[in-house]
Amino acid sequence: MSSTTPAHASAPAHGSVAAKSASAMAQAIADGTSTPSTLLEEHLAIIAQREPQVHAWIHLDRDGARARARALDAAPAAGPLHGIPFGIKDNIDTCDMPTGYGSAIHAGFRPARDASCVAAMRLAGANPLGKTVSTEFAHRAPGATRNPHDPAHTPGGSSSGSAAAVACGMVPIAFGSQTTGSVIRPAAYCGVVGFKPTYGQFNPSGMLANTPSFDTLGVMARAVEDIALVRRALLDGSLPAFAPAALAGVRVGVCRTPFWDRASADAQALLEDAAVALARSGVRLSDFDGGGAFDGLEHANLVVSGYEFARTLVHERLYAYERLSAVLREGRMADGLRETHAGYVAALQRLERARALLDQAFTAVDFVLTLPAPGAAPEGLASTGSAAFNMPWTTLHTPAVTLPIARDAHGLPLGVQLVAQRYRDGPLLDIAHTVLARLRR
Amino acid sequence: MSSTTPAHASAPAHGSVAAKSASAMAQAIADGTSTPSTLLEEHLAIIAQREPQVHAWIHLDRDGARARARALDAAPAAGPLHGIPFGIKDNIDTCDMPTGYGSAIHAGFRPARDASCVAAMRLAGANPLGKTVSTEFAHRAPGATRNPHDPAHTPGGSSSGSAAAVACGMVPIAFGSQTTGSVIRPAAYCGVVGFKPTYGQFNPSGMLANTPSFDTLGVMARAVEDIALVRRALLDGSLPAFAPAALAGVRVGVCRTPFWDRASADAQALLEDAAVALARSGVRLSDFDGGGAFDGLEHANLVVSGYEFARTLVHERLYAYERLSAVLREGRMADGLRETHAGYVAALQRLERARALLDQAFTAVDFVLTLPAPGAAPEGLASTGSAAFNMPWTTLHTPAVTLPIARDAHGLPLGVQLVAQRYRDGPLLDIAHTVLARLRR
Numbered sequence: 001m002s003s004t005t006p007a008h009a010s011a012p013a014h015g016s017v018a019a020k021s022a023s024a025m026a027q028a029i030a031d032g033t034s035t036p037s038t039l040l041e042e043h044l045a046i047i048a049q050r051e052p053q054v055h056a057w058i059h060l061d062r063d064g065a066r067a068r069a070r071a072l073d074a075a076p077a078a079g080p081l082h083g084i085p086f087g088i089k090d091n092i093d094t095c096d097m098p099t100g101y102g103s104a105i106h107a108g109f110r111p112a113r114d115a116s117c118v119a120a121m122r123l124a125g126a127n128p129l130g131k132t133v134s135t136e137f138a139h140r141a142p143g144a145t146r147n148p149h150d151p152a153h154t155p156g157g158s159s160s161g162s163a164a165a166v167a168c169g170m171v172p173i174a175f176g177s178q179t180t181g182s183v184i185r186p187a188a189y190c191g192v193v194g195f196k197p198t199y200g201q202f203n204p205s206g207m208l209a210n211t212p213s214f215d216t217l218g219v220m221a222r223a224v225e226d227i228a229l230v231r232r233a234l235l236d237g238s239l240p241a242f243a244p245a246a247l248a249g250v251r252v253g254v255c256r257t258p259f260w261d262r263a264s265a266d267a268q269a270l271l272e273d274a275a276v277a278l279a280r281s282g283v284r285l286s287d288f289d290g291g292g293a294f295d296g297l298e299h300a301n302l303v304v305s306g307y308e309f310a311r312t313l314v315h316e317r318l319y320a321y322e323r324l325s326a327v328l329r330e331g332r333m334a335d336g337l338r339e340t341h342a343g344y345v346a347a348l349q350r351l352e353r354a355r356a357l358l359d360q361a362f363t364a365v366d367f368v369l370t371l372p373a374p375g376a377a378p379e380g381l382a383s384t385g386s387a388a389f390n391m392p393w394t395t396l397h398t399p400a401v402t403l404p405i406a407r408d409a410h411g412l413p414l415g416v417q418l419v420a421q422r423y424r425d426g427p428l429l430d431i432a433h434t435v436l437a438r439l440r441r
Numbered sequence: 442m443s444s445t446t447p448a449h450a451s452a453p454a455h456g457s458v459a460a461k462s463a464s465a466m467a468q469a470i471a472d473g474t475s476t477p478s479t480l481l482e483e484h485l486a487i488i489a490q491r492e493p494q495v496h497a498w499i500h501l502d503r504d505g506a507r508a509r510a511r512a513l514d515a516a517p518a519a520g521p522l523h524g525i526p527f528g529i530k531d532n533i534d535t536c537d538m539p540t541g542y543g544s545a546i547h548a549g550f551r552p553a554r555d556a557s558c559v560a561a562m563r564l565a566g567a568n569p570l571g572k573t574v575s576t577e578f579a580h581r582a583p584g585a586t587r588n589p590h591d592p593a594h595t596p597g598g599s600s601s602g603s604a605a606a607v608a609c610g611m612v613p614i615a616f617g618s619q620t621t622g623s624v625i626r627p628a629a630y631c632g633v634v635g636f637k638p639t640y641g642q643f644n645p646s647g648m649l650a651n652t653p654s655f656d657t658l659g660v661m662a663r664a665v666e667d668i669a670l671v672r673r674a675l676l677d678g679s680l681p682a683f684a685p686a687a688l689a690g691v692r693v694g695v696c697r698t699p700f701w702d703r704a705s706a707d708a709q710a711l712l713e714d715a716a717v718a719l720a721r722s723g724v725r726l727s728d729f730d731g732g733g734a735f736d737g738l739e740h741a742n743l744v745v746s747g748y749e750f751a752r753t754l755v756h757e758r759l760y761a762y763e764r765l766s767a768v769l770r771e772g773r774m775a776d777g778l779r780e781t782h783a784g785y786v787a788a789l790q791r792l793e794r795a796r797a798l799l800d801q802a803f804t805a806v807d808f809v810l811t812l813p814a815p816g817a818a819p820e821g822l823a824s825t826g827s828a829a830f831n832m833p834w835t836t837l838h839t840p841a842v843t844l845p846i847a848r849d850a851h852g853l854p855l856g857v858q859l860v861a862q863r864y865r866d867g868p869l870l871d872i873a874h875t876v877l878a879r880l881r882r
Contacts, residue, residue, distance in 0.1 A: 009627035112550035118756035203752040238781035311644040340679035423786045
């Protein structure tokens with residue numbers, strides 16, 4: 001594990017906690033050169049400075065976090081994330097903080113249980129700092145968060161607050177969730193590492209999935225090794241140790257996707273340059289077209305997500321329809337209520353076949369290199385951007401990681417996305433670390 | 442839709458509401474020969490009489506149900522379940538009643554949202570009467586419920602209260618959930634119709650799934666047409682209308698399963714007799730062995746359910762370990778914490794292949810006939826019985842329905858289970874109605 005200085009946070013001063021990885025922070029605590037309380041105060045200072053512009057948090061539990069930090073100061077550093085502060089998207093339950101699912105309908109609700117991921121982080125010694133802004137029910141209607149690199153630009157969504165908070169050093173780790181592009185896209189727009197595991201690999205208990213067939217819990221951090229650390233805390237100690245992988249001989253398929261013409265010239269050039277750079281490091285490049293897995297995929301995705309979304313939010317349809325946003329009511333919910341059951345089942349069956357086709361296509365490549373988003377974060381806050389470059393991978397249940405490697409002329413982050421076959425999450429993180437080190441500018 | 446008098450409830454007096462289907466009750470309300478309030482009081486009277494022995498309810502909302510019934514009395518009968526009382530397993534969230542997940546740890550918790558199924562029933566005009574007893578987190582440690590046919594016998598679990606409540610006429614419909622055999626087995630032990638749809642078909646939002654890869658929301662009722670009515674309310678009006686199917690020419694595979702030697706002589710004889718009776722009605726019988734889908738299935742089921750169970754209940758491990766039952770802590774949770782990640786992934790991949798094998802096996806038969814349980818409800822309340830005859834179908838995500846067709850010498854219900862290929866839920870209910878009419882004694 002080498003990278004402790006992320007290339008593209010908000011240009012933090014050298015030595016600032018915002019320039020450190022969680023792994024380095026945990027090491028400092030283990031070495032006795034920092035303490036959980038010191039670390040927390042450093043993060044609270046950044047929040048005090050940046051939050052008035054960024055609006056990453058819907059609930060900040062300063063007092064609770066300080067009490068927990070004091071308890072951790074006094075305890076032996078047993079867990080691998082001892083004293084590390086983290087953020088939690090507001091559609092993920094917490095037993096000691098409100099959870100509002102990004103909607104005024106449920107503002108202030110107090111769940112009985114921590115979501116599985118939150119409790120697992122506490123077990124590993126991490127310190128939950130608060131709840132980050134989610135779009136409404138993790139769909140499209142944006143919250144207050146702004147892109148920390150330019151407040152006139154969207155941070156992406158739906159995990160808006162988590163991406164922005166990690167990007168400007170408010171926390172080194174935050175949880176998000178992805179229905180279509182809700183982890184990878186905001187991570188890319190804000191210039192952090194975002195990871196969406198294979199569907200189902202991170203236990204979803206306590207996450208409000210608006211589309212149960214797609215929704216996947218994800219993690220954002222400033223270094224790939226931090227993602228691996230969280231993954232081990234959420235899964236188990238039997239995982240092979242994180243080990244950056246060599247590039248020589250690795251087979252990488254460059255996937256321009258059926259949506260290539262939606263990408264900006266900047267983003268297209270970045271991907272082509274990244275492929276060339278990886279080839280120079282010994283990667284064996286090929287073109288990857290999904291072997292038929294992408295045929296009709298966008299339609300099937302819309303049918304399944306619409307059908308399930310409308311049936312997840314029956315409570316809100318019944319009790320609080322007028323308090324839902326127009327974009328939700330008249331968009332995906334209305335679409336989902338128009339779908340027929342036969343169409344829904346046909347789409348589910350098509351997706352099963354598409355996953356088998358993609359498995360077959362992955363016999364020819366070890367990883368796929370693609371874009372995480374059509375370009376840098378668009379100007380404006382009304383839209384969280386396009387998920388076109390995320391839709392195939394979420395729909396097909398593969399793991400994906402986005403890596404921040406450059407900035408555009410405006411100073412906004414650009415990145416690449418790496419994808420692996422389902423269940424190859426560990427090897428994906430191992431190669432992603434090396435790819436990031438090789439490509440970042 | 443013909444059957445309105447179930448054969449095997451608790452021998453209710455003719456004309457009693459406990460002898461009626463929900464469909465007949467809805468018709469009576471539509472005809473003006475009953476009202477939601479009248480219907481509710483009839484059910485409350487049965488509860489007053491039977492609950493002291495049966496203990497089906499963890500929370501009964503008499504006042505709320507009466508207020509809702511009065512509102513429904515005054516409203517036009519718009520929904521297909523207008524005024525029909527129903528019960529809700531205690532691991533399914535309700536916004537106006539406590540939800541304790543079968544554990545003292547969470548007793549009295551008030552969720553923010555109705556589970557999707559609860560809100561959908563309200564939208565259809567149904568009247569939630571209360572929360573039914575669940576085993577602890579829908580696992581093994583039993584609640585207070587007793588079998589209404591003999592209080593010294595288990596009602597089965599984990600949906601114990603829902604099965605018992607429907608069996609003795611306290612409600613015509615109740616929701617349960619199935620991780621392994623938690624709907625079909627208690628329904629069979631209590632002598633009601635139990636239905637577990639294809640995995641994922643009923644939106645799981647608001648159900649606490651202890652094993653997300655298997656847990657499926659299910660329904661119990663006293664008539665197959667009532668299940669179809671609920672299914673339409675939960676899915677959509679585009680479903681083909683429920684239409685009892687003819688038996689002649691239907692291909693039925695008799696599946697004795699790898700666990701045939703665990704079945705009682707009574708149950709074995711019942712299944713063989715049922716097959717003969719169906720053949721006399723023109724069914725084309727064959728033996729069904731799953732085409733390899735069952736190989737290693739029990740092991741894979743245990744690995745996946747253990748691994749996920751332990752990771753669902755991290756909150757409880759962290760905050761309330763001592764308040765978990767010994768059977769949970771030292772059984773499935775300990776097993777799950779011992780599993781390796783590699784073993785878990787291998788089991789998930791094996792299940793995917795097994796589902797494809799089962800799809801292939803289903804090209805030779807339209808439905809499978811098997812047992813819902815190894816026999817009648819065992820004596821004793823410490824165990825909820827064996828799920829061996831449910832494990833294959835839940836693990837492989839197929840729809841299943843149990844039909845009460847006889848009683849043993851002791852007066853306890855015995856039944857058969859019908860299974861269909863994934864997504865053939867509608868045809869399964871259509872044939873189940875005819876099979877029940879043909880076989881019940």
